Amino acid sequence: MSILTSAPAAGCLPTSPANSQAPSMVSRMTMIMEAFEPQDARLLLDEITIRAGLPRSTTHRILDQLVQIGWLEHTPDGYGMGWRSLxxxxxxxxxxxxxxxxxxxxxxxxxxxxxxxxxxxxxxxxxxxxxxxxxxxxxxxxxxxxxxxxxxxxxxxxxxxxxxxxxxxxxxxxxxxxxxxxxxxxxxxxxxxxxxxxxxxxxxxxxxxxxxxxxxxxxxxxxxxxxxxxxxxxxxxxxxxxxxxxxxxxxxxxxxxxxxxxxxxxxx
Incomplete structure (x- = not known):
């Protein structure tokens, strides 16, 4: 009996067989921050969700936290680098x-x-x-x-x-x-x-x-x-x-x- 495997979703960090739990908060924050490439990008929620390879609700929750502490900013035209990143x-x-x-x-x-x-x-x-x-x-x-x-x-x-x-x-x-x-x-x-x-x-x-x-x-x-x-x-x-x-x-x-x-x- 063969075991089927698949490549990790785009933006997701690989997990080892011995440690297959969901990505940590630090990993998920990293996925989201790396979505902003180039760093002057202005991205909408759905664009970040696709690039990071995370659930939409998770992405939205982490984005809110990153905005609150200044790593990102949120304006009518989307999310971008905040003062702390700059x-x-x-x-x-x-x-x-x-x-x-x-x-x-x-x-x-x-x-x-x-x-x-x-x-x-x-x-x-x-x-x-x-x-x-x-x-x-x-x-x-x-x-x-x-x-x-x-x-x-x-x-x-x-x-x-x-x-x-x-x-x-x-x-x-x-x-x-x-x-x-x-x-x-x-x-x-x-x-x-x-x-x-x-x-x-x-x-x-x-x-x-x-x-x-x-x-x-x-x-x-x-x-x-x-x-x-x-x-x-x-x-x-x-x-x-x-x-x-x-x-x-x-x-x-x-x-x-x-x-x-x-x-x-x-x-x-």
Whole structure:
């Protein structure tokens, strides 16, 4: 008597004869995450179910959990990578793409305002500067490309942190508050209040002397869909002057966001 066997369903992990129970939760989550190939894919529930090779009800339940903790996001056009997944994609490849897409708008912003322009990404509790333009004025600002600063002390960092859930901030940002005491936020409640004000301003963040003495910045986050992946800022002196230029910063950030979110850019 022969024993008939069949190949495992597409997307399913093989099981050994001695251990033929259903895939573990970790295995099923892996199947679902691997369905997003390329990683900028927007998929509907039924598409994910087919790619993962899991029951529809199981897929839906796990998707809900992945959305809740930030690995995925759910919008009217389907599921896609969430902020937590994008955080781990802030490597040389995505940073290079951000710099490429942002370059013409950074140049235009610098020419129009005459101010120093920064482009930065969030790396854990810090920001890392990807670009800096400013001509002769650039030497007056001690930042440097590749350098870092605590995110909560910079307009760049706060503009990105403002779009994250408080629970996620507690997880990735537990010990940073309190640095530069006397110049910036010295406890979580102060930081969260400031982030709420930034959201009410439509995402505009300010700093005055928090990271560099006597320098004022205004910044706005750059997003891929709804996820903050970078930010740009103008640097000058005086809050009033920066507030007048703030709409230009917000407009440039929005244009870069739209460019990065376009399918052709994300799949490049």
């Amino acid at each position: 955080k781990y994609r802030n490597n040389d490849s995505i940073s290079s793409r951000i710099r490429t897409e942002a370059a013409p708008l950074l140049h235009e912003l610098q020419i129009r305002t005459g101010k120093v322009v920064h482009l930065a990404v969030l790396e854990g509790t810090n920001i890392r500067y990807l670009d800096k333009l400013g001509g002769a004025n650039a030497t007056a600002v001690p930042s440097r490309v590749g350098g870092i600063n605590p995110a909560h002390t910079t307009a760049l960092g706060k503009s990105m942190l403002a779009w994250m859930d408080p629970e996620d901030l507690d997880e990735i940002f537990p010990n940073a508050v309190g640095q530069n005491a006397g110049k910036t936020m010295n406890d979580s409640s102060m930081l969260y209040s400031e982030l709420a004000r930034i959201r009410r301003r439509g995402g505009l963040a300010y700093e005055t002397g928090e990271s560099y003495e006597g320098i004022t910045c205004v910044a706005s986050a750059i997003k891929i869909r709804r996820n903050p992946v970078a930010a740009l800022s103008l640097v000058g002196r005086g809050r009033d002057a920066m507030e007048l230029l703030a709409p230009l910063v917000q407009q440039a950030a929005r244009k870069i966001s739209e460019s990065l979110s376009a399918p052709a850019s994300m799949s490049a």
